[in-house]
Amino acid sequence: xxxxxxxxxxxxxxxxxxxxxxxxxxxxxxxxxxxxxxxxxxxxxxxxxxxxxxxxxxxxxxxxxxxxxxxxxxxxxxxxxxxxxxxxxxxxxxxxxxxxxxxxxxxxxxxxxxxxxxxxxxxxxxxxxxxxxxxxxxxxxxxxxxxxxxxxxxxxxxxxxxxxxxxxxxxxxxxxxxxxxxxxxxxxxxxxxxxxxxxxxxxxxxxxxxxxxxxxxxxxxxxxxxxxxxxxxxxxxxxxxxxxxxxxxxxxxxxxxxxxxxxxxxxxxxxxxxxxxxxxxxxxxxxxxxxxxxxxxxxxxxxxxxxxxxxxxxxxxxxxxxxxxxxxxxxxxxxxxxxxxxxxxxxxxxxxxxxxxxxxxxxxxxxxxxxxxxxxxxxxxxxxxxxxxxxxxxxxxxxxxxxxxxxxxxxxxxxxxxxxxxxxxxxxxxxxxxxxxxxxxxxxxxxxxxxxxxxxxxxxxxxxxxxxxxxxxxxxxxxxxxxxxxxxxxxxx
Numbered sequence: 001x002x003x004x005x006x007x008x009x010x011x012x013x014x015x016x017x018x019x020x021x022x023x024x025x026x027x028x029x030x031x032x033x034x035x036x037x038x039x040x041x042x043x044x045x046x047x048x049x050x051x052x053x054x055x056x057x058x059x060x061x062x063x064x065x066x067x068x069x070x071x072x073x074x075x076x077x078x079x080x081x082x083x084x085x086x087x088x089x090x091x092x093x094x095x096x097x098x099x100x101x102x103x104x105x106x107x108x109x110x111x112x113x114x115x116x117x118x119x120x121x122x123x124x125x126x127x128x129x130x131x132x133x134x135x136x137x138x139x140x141x142x143x144x145x146x147x148x149x150x151x152x153x154x155x156x157x158x159x160x161x162x163x164x165x166x167x168x169x170x171x172x173x174x175x176x177x178x179x180x181x182x183x184x185x186x187x188x189x190x191x192x193x194x195x196x197x198x199x200x201x202x203x204x205x206x207x208x209x210x211x212x213x214x215x216x217x218x219x220x221x222x223x224x225x226x227x228x229x230x231x232x233x234x235x236x237x238x239x240x241x242x243x244x245x246x247x248x249x250x251x252x253x254x255x256x257x258x259x260x261x262x263x264x265x266x267x268x269x270x271x272x273x274x275x276x277x278x279x280x281x282x283x284x285x286x287x288x289x290x291x292x293x294x295x296x297x298x299x300x301x302x303x304x305x306x307x308x309x310x311x312x313x314x315x316x317x318x319x320x321x322x323x324x325x326x327x328x329x330x331x332x333x334x335x336x337x338x339x340x341x342x343x344x345x346x347x348x349x350x351x352x353x354x355x356x357x358x359x360x361x362x363x364x365x366x367x368x369x370x371x372x373x374x375x376x377x378x379x380x381x382x383x384x385x386x387x388x389x390x391x392x393x394x395x396x397x398x399x400x401x402x403x404x405x406x407x408x409x410x411x412x413x414x415x416x417x418x419x420x421x422x423x424x425x426x427x428x429x430x431x432x433x434x435x436x437x438x439x440x441x442x443x444x445x446x447x448x449x450x451x452x453x454x455x456x457x458x459x460x461x462x463x464x465x466x467x468x469x470x471x472x473x474x475x476x477x478x479x480x481x482x483x484x485x486x487x488x489x490x491x492x493x
Contacts, residue, residue: 032385036069044071054368054397081398108294163487178304184266212369355417365397405429
């Protein structure tokens, strides 16, 4: 008995000494770094971030300042909560990288989003130029979005004004739309039924793994251990993820089998043509089938989820603010009519509608925390030492609700984006898609898709809640801020 007591006492003493040394080590190591909460030894501040880390981090900034630090496990996180500071640090040449290996669990390491250096620059540059050339506000892509928006309108019309759960039909519509933009074709509901079901299942779980403060992104070495132990059902998620990635693999392999498929005006066709061109030049390049699949994956994820959330929030806000809804309907009736075709190029004719979309993205902050950056080497910023290996996370939610830039930031007010002449304004402090060379490459497509869907819906319907009860404006925090599923009434105008 005495032996057991001695072993326990020695173990507890050694553990206490370890914790004390850990605290002292972190204190010494953090001298000169931005201030911040201590957190717990070993696990850091992770347990205290809560269900809504965007709010927790905003509150911490009130105590420690616009730039502060905390730990997720052993990983130092530098959090920035002010617009000008965020723009400056995200454009710093030593803060342009993504954390190494954070996206290794994805096909092609998550495409250009997870790449660094010359490979990242090459792949991102190609993605941006291809998106622009394939048609922002013109051509095949806009026609496909118009068709999918029309199908969704037909779907909600079939409810005849009765309460309908719109979230799942909207998500499915956006899934098929996002894939059609990348594949250059629509999936067939019958022959591609299994793939569509896989996409729907993964859609419900994917964004949970892409939060800027998620362990998967900040401590990637834990991913394999978590998968082995099946923590949070990670084994099931990885199986579903592999099935999801197989959809892109099958499509790419199908296109590779026929040279005629290489010349199509879609993302895959453009990539395969560029890959053939680079190979014939015999110059080093990173255009590979693996990177193509990775790029397809990240473009799908980034575009589809944010657009579903954006349109969903707009519909809820219309039910919550009938005065705003009426102004939008009146503007659409006057500029386009209830039967006119909706074109993205005509958005200047709908300034109040466009201002409402901009205010939604500010008020909701769809991307609450920008994905983490990796510090390539130590540098000084705003009087603090930013050490090599730290991760930088910018709190977009805090910036978009900053009273220094937006008067009454918690109030939903589309008029703040309109000039006295009624034209849309660019406001200082507004940057929902991040900044600089690593900002969201799909911003243009996301805005076009959101606009075409939203205006097509408002052109035909008045939106209400069942029994005129207030809509549920609470949300689920993940890689984006997602509205809770609920029913709405779409009453034909």
